[in-house]
Amino acid sequence: xxxxxxxxxxxEMQRLTAARALMRDGDAFALTRLExxxxxxxxxxxxxxxxLGGRRLEIWRVGYEDASGRLVESRLVxxxxxxxxDGARGFSPAEIDSVVDHATTEWRDAVARAQSSFAxxxxxxxxxxxxxxxxxxxxxVQTGLFDRREQRAHAAIEEVRRRVxxxxxxxxxxVERAAALVATTPELLLVIAGAGRS
Amino acid sequence: MLVEKITTGSAEAxxxxxxxxxxxxxxxxxxxxVRPFDGCAIVTLAGVAPPxxxxxxxxxxxxxxxxxxNTTRRPRIVKxxxxxxxxxxxxxxxxxxxxxxxxxxxxxxxxxxxxEPALAIVRxxxxxxxxxxxxxxGKTIQAGLIASELRERGAIDRLLVLAPAGLRExxxxxxxxxxAIDATLLDAHSLRGIAAMLPIDLNPWTTMAAAVxxxxxxxxxxxxxxxxxxxxxxxxxxxxxxxxAESDRRAAVHALCARASYVLLLTATPHNGxxxxxxxxxxxxxxxxxxxxxxxxxxxxxxxxxxxxxxRVHTLRVxxxxxxRRVHRALARYSRAVRAxxxxxxxxxxxxxxxxxxxxxxxxxxxxxxxxxxxAPGDGAAGEQLTLPMFDANGDFTPxxxxxxxxxxxxxxxADRERRLLGPIAEAARAAAARESKVAALNRLLRRIRxxxxxxxxxxxxxxxLHALLLRPCIVLHxxxxxxERSRALNAFVHRPGSVLLATDAAGEGLNLHHSCRTxxxxxxxxxxxxxxxxxxxxxRIGQGRTVHAFHLIADGTxxxxxxxxxxxxxxxxxxxxxxxxxxxxxxxxxxxx
Numbered sequence: 001x002x003x004x005x006x007x008x009x010x011x012e013m014q015r016l017t018a019a020r021a022l023m024r025d026g027d028a029f030a031l032t033r034l035e036x037x038x039x040x041x042x043x044x045x046x047x048x049x050x051x052l053g054g055r056r057l058e059i060w061r062v063g064y065e066d067a068s069g070r071l072v073e074s075r076l077v078x079x080x081x082x083x084x085x086d087g088a089r090g091f092s093p094a095e096i097d098s099v100v101d102h103a104t105t106e107w108r109d110a111v112a113r114a115q116s117s118f119a120x121x122x123x124x125x126x127x128x129x130x131x132x133x134x135x136x137x138x139x140x141v142q143t144g145l146f147d148r149r150e151q152r153a154h155a156a157i158e159e160v161r162r163r164v165x166x167x168x169x170x171x172x173x174x175v176e177r178a179a180a181l182v183a184t185t186p187e188l189l190l191v192i193a194g195a196g197r198s
Numbered sequence: 199m200l201v202e203k204i205t206t207g208s209a210e211a212x213x214x215x216x217x218x219x220x221x222x223x224x225x226x227x228x229x230x231x232v233r234p235f236d237g238c239a240i241v242t243l244a245g246v247a248p249p250x251x252x253x254x255x256x257x258x259x260x261x262x263x264x265x266x267x268n269t270t271r272r273p274r275i276v277k278x279x280x281x282x283x284x285x286x287x288x289x290x291x292x293x294x295x296x297x298x299x300x301x302x303x304x305x306x307x308x309x310x311x312x313x314e315p316a317l318a319i320v321r322x323x324x325x326x327x328x329x330x331x332x333x334x335x336g337k338t339i340q341a342g343l344i345a346s347e348l349r350e351r352g353a354i355d356r357l358l359v360l361a362p363a364g365l366r367e368x369x370x371x372x373x374x375x376x377x378a379i380d381a382t383l384l385d386a387h388s389l390r391g392i393a394a395m396l397p398i399d400l401n402p403w404t405t406m407a408a409a410v411x412x413x414x415x416x417x418x419x420x421x422x423x424x425x426x427x428x429x430x431x432x433x434x435x436x437x438x439x440x441x442x443a444e445s446d447r448r449a450a451v452h453a454l455c456a457r458a459s460y461v462l463l464l465t466a467t468p469h470n471g472x473x474x475x476x477x478x479x480x481x482x483x484x485x486x487x488x489x490x491x492x493x494x495x496x497x498x499x500x501x502x503x504x505x506x507x508x509x510r511v512h513t514l515r516v517x518x519x520x521x522x523r524r525v526h527r528a529l530a531r532y533s534r535a536v537r538a539x540x541x542x543x544x545x546x547x548x549x550x551x552x553x554x555x556x557x558x559x560x561x562x563x564x565x566x567x568x569x570x571x572x573x574a575p576g577d578g579a580a581g582e583q584l585t586l587p588m589f590d591a592n593g594d595f596t597p598x599x600x601x602x603x604x605x606x607x608x609x610x611x612x613a614d615r616e617r618r619l620l621g622p623i624a625e626a627a628r629a630a631a632a633r634e635s636k637v638a639a640l641n642r643l644l645r646r647i648r649x650x651x652x653x654x655x656x657x658x659x660x661x662x663x664l665h666a667l668l669l670r671p672c673i674v675l676h677x678x679x680x681x682x683e684r685s686r687a688l689n690a691f692v693h694r695p696g697s698v699l700l701a702t703d704a705a706g707e708g709l710n711l712h713h714s715c716r717t718x719x720x721x722x723x724x725x726x727x728x729x730x731x732x733x734x735x736x737x738x739r740i741g742q743g744r745t746v747h748a749f750h751l752i753a754d755g756t757x758x759x760x761x762x763x764x765x766x767x768x769x770x771x772x773x774x775x776x777x778x779x780x781x782x783x784x785x786x787x788x789x790x791x792x
Contacts, residue, residue, distance in 0.1 A: 001323070001324065001488075001492045001493065001494055001495065002494070002495045002496070002497065003314075003318050003323050003494060005314040005317050005318055005321075006310065006311065006314065008314070008317050009310035009311055009312075009313045009314040009317060010310040012297060012298060012301075012310070012313045012317060013308045013309065013310040013313060015293060015297065016298065016301050016302050016308050016313075017308055019290040019291070019293075019302045020290075020302055020308075022286050022289060022290045023286060023287065023290050023302070024283065024286065026283055027283045027284070027286045027287040027290070028287050029246075029251045030280055030283035030284040030287060031283075031284050031287035031288060031291070032228055032244050032245070032246050032251070033246055033280075033284070034284040035217060035228060036217070036219050036228045036246050036269065037269070037271065037274060038270075038271030038272050038273060038274065039271075039272075039273045039274075040273075040274060040275075040276040040280065040281055040284060041273050041274065041275045041276065041281075042275075042276065042278055042281035042282075043275060043278075045278075059285070059288065061288070065216065066231075066352060068231040068232055068233040068234075068352060069215065069216035069229075069231045069232050070216070070230060070231035070242070070351075070352050071216070072351060072352075073295050074291070074292070075292065076288060076289070076292045107294075107295070110294065110295045110296075111295040113295075114295040114296035114320075114321065114322075115295075116322075117296075117321060117322030117323075118296070118320060118321065118322040119322070120322060121322035121323065121324060121325055122322075122325065122353065122459065124325075124486075124490050124491070125325040125326075125459060125460075125485070125486075125490075125491055126459065127490075128485040128486035128490050128491050129456070129457055129459075129485050131485075131486070132456060132485040132486070133457070160423070160427050163427065164427060164429065164457070167429045168429065168457070171429060171431075171459070174233075175459075178352065178353070188273075189284070189288065190281065190284060190285055190288070191273065192281070
């Protein structure tokens, strides 16, 4: 099979080129710190504050984790939140969930499709490997009257085969586990607000 | 959010969650993921403070102690610079599903076609890939992209690269420098060192997350069981065409690949005109039918990749000397006698003709050995025994450029008659070897080319003979060099502009020489079109900024013109089957005049 992914390759190259152009030294580390510490609030300068017009900007991240807790897909959702005169107005968690859910419906469907395809290819291969390993039969061994070397060699081969079968079963189980993604709760990462209005 | 209990039943059981800040080995880290196993867990950590900032490390608990640090995630006001940096990183990482997450960090020039195989894998189109792009289009980079992407997704833990012995260091350097994958070279020496530090029943192959080994080392009967007892998640087979034909090598590679979750077969020359060998190549690592276990084939030419073809091929016809013509006539007489007596020896006789076309010296060496065998027939049996790899414990050497053994089916029942026929060949060959016309032509050519040149030949004895006769100082690269000698030779060639590298196919395969050279001279035509393309491909690669020149030296009045015609047929067959490149295309024919 010769898949034609030239259009996808070109689009991916454009996306990666843009991402590289955006990144500077230290950006990845700043993100690691942000993920460890919690939401960061930036104070808008007067010009930006005027443009926000009494709202604050919130950047949320929704994602999917695999069975080992690794974030495998994520999406940013940017919300402009009206802030009352006292600066205390915001969304309730339920409202956030609802808004984010609404904003990411298509993306979630796409994640489900992509994950299903990736996982089923892996599972099909693992299943075929297990079936092929199960079909392998060891050669019959002639028991010696006095010399046990042949039997010991045979036993050693069988032991390796048993270990490999166990490892294959374990790997297949881990592929099955990894196939099930868990949606994370929306996570507030960045806020930009006018001074005294966060 | 996943919460996994990491414990061996001790009281210090701790709960580690993704995103938690922990202290490990006196440094602060953030937990990226936790992969539990029986009684232990692999925890991936990202450094959050210097000197580990931005680094990713994996530790095994409970053998490494992980202490959670009580940090409360709470909103905090930060300076505009930090906010902007984090925002930029977030936006850059925001990608549609099934995009490549590690490629932006890789130290590579982004080219769309190089991303396609990795995209095919993450889109679940298959788990076996044949990367058969033309030489020099970056197959190593594409393999590295797949490996780093699958690691990023937690889909693979163990990576094994099977490469020719001479390319092991190159693989390690590429994986390290471009993809931050630390691979270990596994050979007899390193495995001995690793085994010495492990309990006696622990297989040292299982302790490596990423390993690079030579195919010829792994296929050894004393090595293969241990390598195969380890389940590899991704196996990359470089120069996979060398494992296409039925052989120990192919059996070993298939045994390993048939249990790997992902298999990458890399070759620029998948088809040598033999359909059966191509099918055998495609079946490496296959465990099911095409529906369950499809092979994804990527075959792109320079034209597909949007790169202009800037290769000029020159065929230089060299007039044979009187002695050389005498050698070929005497060899033809001997061949006729053998064919008359043993009709099935045509193929075996080809070996002798190949030696003659390589150099008169090479033929003389073979004939002398045969005459010695005829003089002492009892010693012949010793030659049939396979040599043990006593002097090559690490698998550094590549024996393919050794002089071939005398074919069993070539010989006459009457030893005296055979001696009478072989004697004149040896005599003429020694006389011709003193003044070989191709060597003279090569000397003239090298006088005109003032820049770095790679001269290829098939046999090590021809190379050594050439080394003695060439007027320009040369650096030699053949299969009999150790890792260190080989490394020194390549360093010398790369760092000394204007030098001449004499290489055999076996030693020169897979090298990247395009930054220091653009000219390849073929002393003789290889009979396999793949070899011809491999030779030119060492300098005709992405990043080569100048027009590449390939010279084929063809001996007039010998059978080499027939080989040229046969090569043309085989290239056409491979071209029709898979669109293989044509290393003889746009040939400019010139006559070499002394």
